[in-house]
Amino acid sequence: METSTLTTVLEDAGLSPYQADAYVTILELGSASATDIAEKSDVPDPRIYDVLRDLEKHGYIETYEQDSLHARAYSPESVLDDLRKRADRFEQAADEIEDRWEAPTMDTHTVSFVKRMDTVLDKAETKIREAENQVQVAADREQYERLRPALEAAHDNGVHIKLALCLEDDEALPSEDALNDVATQVRYRSIPMPFIALVDRTSTCFAPHVLSANRYGVIVEDRTHAYVFHWFFMAGLWESTEPLLEDGDDSLPRSYVNIRQCIRDIWPLLEDGATVSVTVEGIEVESGSTVSFEGEIVDVTYPSLEAAGTDAPFLYLGGQATITIETDAETVEVGGWGAVIEDYEATRIVLEEIVSE
Template sequence: MDRSELIAVLEDAGLSPYQADAYVAVLELGSAPATTIADRSSVPDQRIYDVLRDLEDEGYVEIYEQESLYARAFSLDDVIGDLQSRAERFTTAASEIERRWTEPELEASAVSIVKQFETVLKNAQEAIREADSQVQLSLDLDHYDRFAPDLAAALADGVQVNLSLHTGDPKDLPDADELATVCTEARYRRLPSPFVAIIDRTKTCFAPHAGSTNEYGVLVDDRTHTYVFHWFFLTTQWDVWEQVYADVDDTPPIEYADIRYCVQDVLPLLEEGATVTVRIVGADTDTGEKRVVDGTVRDVLLTDTDSPRDLGSIASYGGQVALIVDTEEGPIEVGGWGAMIEEIEAHRLTVLSIDQ
């Protein structure tokens, strides 16, 4: 660093131009008369005494009499410590500016728009770590390794994890043994896709795919808005794509997080005369309190279709989808996500037995 750069840095640290110039002159001269310091710097002779006294007040120099007024550098440790402290504050401020830019604090609103993809990823990871019942996640293989530990922890805690992976070559997909450690079910999507994470039917983290013109993200903390993203996930990221792993079979107990998949399996059994017993874990649609009921499925309620057995995709179940379950309390109507007219909104459905 040359002399002018050092003076500029000292000015940034709070010294005036004359004070910075005079202090550098004192450092170069060691101990010197005030007039010599003035000659070495750009400080006028008539100002040098005031400038040196100001530097003494700041703790940079020491003034003493020896035939004339002399000055020498004073307490370098204090000066260096002060500069290092200022440098650390600048570094901390730079980090804080970056954090506030990339991770704006979410206000008490249902939907927030953020600038950086990284913000979306961090919020998704945090939400997955706090998941209680269900995670729906669509991402590419570039981000799979980052999320795998959080997914594995959620799965180990009993969370149902539906994982949609997209990559150009299916040979790059994790094998079944690895997928078994991170998800309940996995599907392979060939096409590039947005990043979307839906957690516990309440939170959504969304960002367009890498080829999008603008980089932004959407963070949702609201059941109604999240329901829209849930259908986006089902219809574009999940239902129409190839299953590459599933921790399910036809032997009870069989668990479902979505009533539509349960109905899709149960309806043919009922039409064949089977007796299907289920356990419903959900919430009372009037009070919001948790409800757990066991019973036998009496019937399935479907609207907007004349031939429910012909429905091959979940996207076809766009109207009411509900179960009528005979319990000790009498028949109870059980709906899915967002249920309003049924008595219970199902969060987890388990087929306990199938009696043919």
């Protein structure tokens, strides 16, 4: 390494330019007077004494009197150790910068594992109270009672709530009047279920059922994970439950948070030539911005529809489910949760008017 490069590195390690220059000169001379060090380096004569005292204070050199002030380098062991530690920190910093650059931001995408069920329920309660669009909950009786005030508040705010209850065989069923205050649809079963709360397609609170050997909870703030938990809820829990309360109101306007349910209901109408007008609230797929628009449904795309038949439970099948809507300005395609090939992901579809042919 050239002298100039070594001097620059020492400056990076915290020495001033004069200190680095003087120290390299002392290393080359071995031992020398302050005057000689100043002559062989670029340190001005008036500054050399202050520079040498600072180097001595930092442990780089020692000074001694021999007719005049002299200096010699200490054993470089401590200096080398300091430089190597600094090098390690720089390398660690470089690795950390690379990791943070490659990793997605965790500001809105977080996964937390917790030990206490109360922590999961506290988070679920907070999220349910903040819900704007839809909530899906699977809970036992005790968990339900804990969350009931939050569910009531969300229901009063117009949030669509699916509630799956785990009730013992000898437990009395909640009254329909009580359930009408907390949920849009309620089902139950006696087989133990894990606790799960899904809120607005972004937040998930999960814990294994009480008979599980695993005692932990998971709190997730991420749309992709919420989508996976949604299908677990629908296929693994909701489908195996018995109805207690169904959304049987056929009056208009009628809201849907599940595009497949919407397609199931409007498909026969479209087949009969009816004009179906809707309002869509959702997200523009490309930009992620929220939107709201009105239009007329002119087509639906659901490859499983004809094969399954309108009486089959095709609502819970995967694959494409798209509604084509003609607005005043353009014709757009609307998908459901996780839409990627459509123009918009619908968070709510409001059936405003049906005009029969």
